[in-house]
Amino acid sequence: MVKIGDRVRFLNDVGGGVVTSFVNKTTVNVEGEDGFEIPYPVSQLVNLSEVERVEKGIEPEPAPERITENVKNIPEPQQAEGMKLAGKTSPDFYFCFVPDDSKNPLTGETRLVLVNDSNFTLLYYYSHYRDEKYELVKFGSVQPNSKVNLESIEQNDLTDLPDFVFQLLYFQDNEKELHQSVAKKFKVSPVKFYKEKSFQPNVFFRKNAMVLQITPNVLAVELDKLTDDDLQKVVKSKEKAEAPQTPFMKKSAEVVEVDLHIQELLDDASGLSNREMLEIQLEKVESEMNEAIRSHVKRIVFIHGLGQGVLKQEVTRLLKSKFPKYYFQDASFKEYGYGATMVILRKG
Template sequence: MNIGDKVRMVRATEQGVVTRFLSGGRVEIEIEDGFRIPVLQSEIVVVSPMEAERFKPSTAAAELRETIAPQRSAATAKGQILANVGLYLAFVSQNDRDVALHVVNNTDWELLLTIAEEREGRYRGLQSLTLKAKTQTKLLEQYQMERFEQWPTLLVQAVYFRGGVGQPARMPLVKRLKPRAQQFYKNKQNVPVLNQPGHVFLLDDEAGAASLPSQPEQIKEAMLSPTDEQPLVVVDRPTSVVDLHIEKLLPAGPGSQSPGQLVDIQLRAFEKNLENAIASGMGEITFIHGVGSGKLRQEIHRQLSRHPNVRFFEDAQKQKFGYGATKVTLK
């Protein structure tokens, strides 16, 4: 069993993708709704992808290629653009541990490209290159599957070029890609141009294939037209451990507020700190809620189980708080 394998529960119907290995014979899997849960390895089995059948080209597809090929040759000879879309990043297995990064240009444009990594706001250039139409290249960078969660965000910038007269200028492309485990598995297919199995991500689409304005008046209007950008919001980054005890939230005392009102205050503090942690890019945060009647802990766990930006949560610091603290791992 490896990271990226598709698995299913032995005693349930859920399926998911292995995202990392945990202690105690457990693994973390991402199920189809994007939520991540820890399970025992003994409670899951690997689903065979049957790659040979998946990647076998159909007779209909072969006939279609034979029909289109002469049309494409004639059209491209006249300088027409038949394929506006088809810029891909592909992760291709080198062995059972590493994948190599390929850039694929399956369009009729020549591309001027830069590829970089982004980690916590820091930029690291990988390569700049020119990629001819219907070609691909393998970058020097390789990534380890066991460190999938630590992979950086990839930043791709592309400028489209086509020689000859009468070709419309096309808007440059700027695209960021941070693969998720479930998406990574679902995108396994035959890599265009390369014709090998890989995990393929399309970077452009028809919506992004717009042409640049051609007249000075249009360019000026586009530059001066108002945008819908929202003002910058400053987010207070919370501490890694947030104490929700009422004496911490209300140092002057609870006054005459009822137990229900006090729980509401604690929940608002929890929600605010959770959202600020997500907005600040924190990887995890721990909430100390105490034991008490268990109502606060129950409500916190209910909200966490439904939150789209929560990978998983678990009881934390048991040796000190028992079941009085919850550690949350964020996406």
């Protein structure tokens, strides 16, 4: 028997933590040392608090008497539904590698985490594929907009990494149609764990992580379903909508400003994952750079804002790799704060 506040260890898995709440009669939420809550069956927990009391010879506390007088229609506790966020319609699921120290990933453990970045309830089957066989590692469910630890690996494990395999089924209550299951296999090169740049800032963890997308780009899948006539209609409507727009806002003949905030680039970004939005922003940077170079613009300023600094880092990486001959720096602090990067395309 466990209660909120008890320290527990997983019976058939590595790890443990503190019981924070009851999901239902047979399942509790356990918060680990990393701060994540994991739903876990009570039958598969070892109550460390009870073990310590026995070792110290402390008598267990008597169970409180149940008071039944004047108590009517007390509802049974319901299973937590998870957190659903407005505007999320896309089934976005991610496989993440989170090292203890992202600057030196080999010094400690790396946690493998399944992230459900959607309003769907997710059923998962996670396995290793090695020697033409699938070996089950873990299966279960993940509530909307939450995550679950799958396992941990260390440096010794890198010499023989398996393929990581997922089979997923996702759903919501009162849906009008069923969704196809998702199957995905990842082959991760051990070399990635020797490179600090493999682990980047992200929206899911306070630590840097390697984030791999499990589900395909939903917009691309829907596009494949369109007929040729549908595509022609989309192209024509897009041309009409974009005709009056200028590619960027000109501050003067010498300086061009490009606002990379996603609401400035798209009328509606709902349904896009963070990674998809980042790809759109970086495509904008590259296209505007090419246009500015062709137009002999003197300077171009990319307004990315502060945020968590992810977009700024990716813009910097793109400029270094694809436009190495051009010098860039933080734009005027007085005018933009720390939220913009200026590229000098020509001097004079």
